Amino acid sequence: MTHKTLNLHVPTLTRVEGEGAMHVTVEDGEVTDVKLEIYEPPRMFEAFLRGRGYAEPVDITARICGICPVAYQMSAAHAIESIAGVHPGGAIRELRRLLYCGEWIESHVLHMAFLHAPDFVGVDSGIEIAQLHPELMTEVLHLKKTGNRIMEVVGGRPIHPVNVRLGGFYRAPTRAELETLSPDLERAHAGALALLKWVATFDYPSIPNRLADNTEYVSLRHESEYPFNEGRMVSNLGLDLDVATFGEQIREYHVAHSTALHATLGGDNGTGRRYQTGPLARWMNSADLVPSSVRAVADELGVAEVETNPFRSILIRGLEVLWAIEEAQRIIATYRPPARPALEVPAVAGIGHGCTEAPRGTLYHRYEIDASGTITDAVIIPPTSQNQDAIETDLRDFVASHLDLDDHTLGHRCEQVIRNYDPCISCATHFLRFSIDRRD
């Protein structure tokens, strides 16, 4: 028997939001080790929050991510408002949903067209796709701009919105201001359909014997809406918990090869259940709640109500973009400014939990506040943390079923496996280096 060792490096993995490293060991045809290595020092946001005022996390946590600041603002607001028993409804609730629509559109479109699609087309960047499909990519840019415009009109600026506060907003936009978005949304709807139909022509790899097919797909589910801010945490395996109980069930644990904590449900590293969040989970748990117009497009493109192939997550993102556009149009069409832009949220001692659906999955916040309104403890568990085990499992299964590929191709495919999750590891990593150690 020969023992061959190969080390293959991808020194700079691009087209993910952040940077990391990965190592795979193969011995005698068996994948014996997979590590998604996240090695940048923690950013200490949870520590920054301790000792700060209870109204500050909405602004502080938004700075964690330039791609999904609204998710951080919404999870923080819901967690802290729950302590005071304040639940903004009506127009404030609608504006929050509209703001989230903007974030989903711009984040999903960026990932689909510029980060993920190049894998399927066989090019290195969105610029190369632009050369091949200039008309489509012009519409993609318009879609991105539309998402940014929603963020700007509702949130005050397109990145790190400044108009969000506990209880609502500092200023509610007028109806006329929202209506300025309508022409852009109309064009964006056509653009989203074109993007979806193009994406549906891709050849999708698969992962035979994918262990993660048996994983638990977890997301918010609302009684009548595709989820953004509210609902219960549910899964395809029967999980059905309120947000607070769900939060208490998450167990974060540290692994030596990553400075980002991993997470399981209901137990520790050895006994907890592996789960994943994100578009596949949302679609699996709430596809019945999208409007018939979106369902019809899904049917036309052959997207089932249950999709477990992670490579097809790009299709679900496209459907979510379409849905977010239609939801934004609905909100704008029925909008009446609230009597007050925000409800008062008093300082109340207690513990609050918040879960909302960031583009790439469930974002959990927990705050403990004393009677003076000072934060005494804070926990933030982003979706990428929760998805790390699923990513490593997919990598293991993918490599095991594609050992016939040369190292270069296998390396690229492994990056694509990671990109299936649209990981937002920018908070915690530098770059992804891929190495494979083959011992035949």
Added chain:
Amino acid sequence: MVTASRLVVIGVGNRDRGDDAVGPIVCDRLSELNLPGVETIVFEGSVLDLPIHWSASDRVVIVDAAEPAGEPGRISTVDALSTRLVAPGPLSTHTIDVSAAVELARALDRLPTELSIIGIEGAEFEFGAALTPAVQGAANQVTTIVGQRRSRDAERIIEL
């Protein structure tokens, strides 16, 4: 009647990061001058969609802070129509800079009539900091240059 093409001035940068704010500040000053035919656009976030903010007949000036190289306030100008910018390679959300956006416009065949990139070398990029004096001076200078350019254009149209 001859109509002057629109002059679009795009300021790129984060207003809260010291000298990185120089592009937006130049735009603010030009807006205050209220020059006819001049439109200013500020990009504080991603510049990916920059190519759809101009039309083929526009003349475009992009003002952005340049990284420190020992001479704060130094003004550099690049004609982006005649110069292919550094190939950005595979994009990530961290490398979508002005160069990538301009090359994207080139790939889409969406370049304007004129496209200049003015870089102003910065020194300090701390949160909450003001412009350093040298960069402040450069912002004034660029504002004057761009403003005068528009005035000259207007005179030319009147002569015609």
